Amino acid sequence: MRAGAVDRAVQDAVDDGIPGIIAGVTGVDGIQHLVARGRRSADDAEPLDVDGIIALYSATKQVTATAALQCIEDGLFELDTPVTQILPEIERVGVLESIDEDATPHTRPPRTPITVRDLLLHTSGFGYDMFDERLALLARSRPRTATPLRDSLFQPLLHDPGERWTYGMSMDWLGLVIAAVREQRLEDVLRTRIFEPCGMTDTSFDMPPERVARLVPVHRRRSDGSLRPSSALPPETPEVDMGGQGLFGTVADYLAFLRLWLGNGAAPGGRVLRPETLAWATQAAPGVTVHPFASAIPALTRPVDLFPGRAKSWAISLLRLEEDLPGRRRAGSLSWAGLANVHFWVDRSSGIAAVWSAQLLPWFDDAAARGLDAFERAVYS
Template structure:
């Protein structure tokens, strides 16, 4: 009898504990205010600052916001929609990084392997030290070889042959190594003839490093990069509208691209130029740009990362790999980081910027410590916030990057009801 009494008492105690509600602190979820986000995006499109804008936000795997405003084609009055396809440019980079790290998980390479082990075209690259008295380049041997780890964090010393190159590099970039008509192999051959801007590990320098990653995937896997990406990342995640080529039956969903003048006037770019990459099958399948996608597709990618490599029962990466990618690995001694500090209090992991401190100034975008993110040339943006179990994707299509400050406005609207430490101080 005593034993029965004790067992019954224990059962009642357990039942009582189970029925006690969690404290408000445990139950409380960050409050996303859809009306505030709606107003923010609508203000940009109603004022004509953006032709169209859309966004998708999830918290703890559940959609808490979706909205689309303005036009994907302003001239044809075609509304921006949830399934509008946009060119994501550098938001291709994190997807490339995931593909590369799948091979790393399989033991196919080590992060500290020399890149030249797999891409011998880069074995004899020199470093541009400067110019001599006659204006001729001084080329020296690298103090060490660039590694795969270097190309994942932009510390390889490689260039991007863009507007932020050192002036003395211009002569080497007159004929850019990457064009749509080149294959990745031809790109590597041409890149191997261009010196490094800096010694490997010396500076953070945005570069062709992720395109090198794409060729690493191709060489190590033995499969064309785009096919490997489709087979191991895009198809398993159900990213059915994401790829380097948008087929004719989907091209009417592509958003036009607009130039924003210094006076704020929007001018549509010529479609033949602005939409040429996604509407033709090119030999080039770059790792640093080139994919087009939809809100839902990219949100699935972001939610996979939030799920530490898994989504809807499909595992893409191991949790430890996602944590490695989303942890800043920049040496504090690497103080030269060109425009990276403009992204906020951030470091850099593997193909992601990583927030390492809360916003400290009113002009800094809202965000939580530990979030990781990246954006794209045409002003697309995504981030993953593990602290708040949040993912966000923002789409528009305009250049030049940053002329209309919609990223900050969108972030501020998303974090309005969150922990104050995630929000920049008021001016």
Template sequence: MRQRYVDTGKLPGILTMIYRRGALAHLGMAGSIDIERDKPMREDAIFRIYSMSKPITAVALMMLVEEGQIGLDDDVATYIPSWKNLGVYATGMPSIVPVAGPAYMTTPVERPMKVIDLATHTSGLTYGFLNRTAVDDAYRRAHVADFNAEGGLDAMIEQLATLPLEFSPGTAWNYSVSIDVIGYLVQKLSGMRFGEFLRNRLFEPLGMTDTAFCCPPEKLGRLGSCYMPGNGGGLKVQDDAGNSFFAAPPALESGGGGLVSTAHDYMRFCRMMLNGGTLDGVQILSPKTVALFSLNHLPGNREVAEMAPPGMFSEASYAGVGFSIGCGVNIDVARTRLPGTLGEYFWGGAASTAFWIDPKEELAVVFMTQVIGSDARLTLRRDLRTLVYSAMTESFA
């Protein structure tokens, strides 16, 4: 992988960590965390994990489910009353400011939005950066879920109460701010700021000392720069480590994409899940709850590819993939065209990071790098998966 991705300049550097059957099986590093400052990749490097924040937020939700504070089949409007009358976009132009009369027309939802719809991206919400629909445009103009948004998660919920849904909940799959809404629910039900809940209930108990919504000054020397493909080839800086956006606490703590972490920290999270919700004597979830992450929660056991709109933004290939609680799940190995296992769950981040957990093989893989918008992302994850499984000379029956 070094020759194909680092030596050719497609990635600045890579860090791969593989854990299997109770032991660290592989730790590999190559390249740099900061090309401009000639800083080599290091084991304790701090990365922007973007959407790899989502499974962490999903675990926070399930902690509250186990405590009886919320249920996956509950109506979201039970906890967000202002969403009770959300409709599905029909026509018009959603506005981000009050106007005289309705700016758009909606149709009623077929059924109320459920908490499970948020966890599986079947809520009818969207992302502004998708650039597909009038609703996407309204999100974009309103800066919905922007890390700098004043008022944080509370203000985001108020914004969303004024905007229509893309579709009736449960009828389609659309990548969205749904997991950020889950972060809001955790915050509201716990009585703690979302980042405080994660720190007190998850990160500190698990020893995830470098995972947070920002990188503090004393750790900035370990934060890598983030890149994007240059116009003439090679890489150009997208977020410079010396003046990073992630150096300061955000106004909005995004459970969908706002965390920074290390490979070691994220592997501790994976090991907890691999071990049925417990790590080093600390129990986060029960084994039965963790088992839910290996199941497809899409209606009718459908695949993401069946429910997603054409040309959907992708952080993964969707063939053979269902959706679990905050992450994808393998439901048809043959259709993925890759080695793998039914029930393994996974996801990735916008800066080309990736992870997966394979309970049957007692395997967890964490891959870190920092490039946004690279066409190499899907082949990178394909190659990583192929190399990991082809290195295994035995497997469980």
């Protein structure tokens, strides 16, 4: 890697219209390069710093998956444990069969129970409204309640558990499973078992006042192409810790987390995962096929086909690439992203992991897609 090439790639993405980008590369032994370019917000000239706190969105999922693997190691549940044994309320969720004109859903009981494995592999049947028109319709018609996040967990399944891969709210339910078996708030589980061993001092579901000043606002692309920063602030303490979203942290912290998956599960503060756990968790899950994403809410996501034409599979909550990309990551690399274009990958063959964050919607915005591609090529230059 040439640091100058990485810096130029990040600056080029800012010059392409992204307000600010934080990006970093790490090896097993520590950060190799960390850079911030651009402004904290499109509305002011304050420069973006590398210690800016970003919304991780679905990059939260792999942290939750790690906590679930720890539960398996500790014998608290198994991959094929039915979730109803831990959270009986999940029985309220049925498989969607039809929707009336007034947005009343009709469901049936699932033919097979949802298991922990289903939640980890996204084969439970839970989807996301941003990718599915039916769920988007139900979300728009859902009555306002005092607990909107928790209520959103009870959306219907799009198919029977185990039938196929569908990306959605599985990891949010898994976060509730972990909290139940540990008899703790998910925040506390992650802090004591992952954040503290890894030295991740800036990652949390909570947003107390002292963290707000470092928060990087998420920008939305308007229909005219301009960008608008969000003025909304996350609550000091969330209604519920959602295991599939909701963490805030720094790029440096997330690189520290990725070193667990890059290496053998050890951290400066002690072992987080056993090497044998990592060995099977990073392999392709048999029979799981990753499909392209449609866009039911264009403000949040574009249609996305990840690595079209390339052989790929699914590991524990991560996309696995099954062939080398010339000038880029190697076969066996693991990756995923957060909605606001927070992208990361772990290339165990090359001994590097990386994070690229734009805090920009929609997912795979054209400028973000170009910037991410250029960053990756610079990392391997």
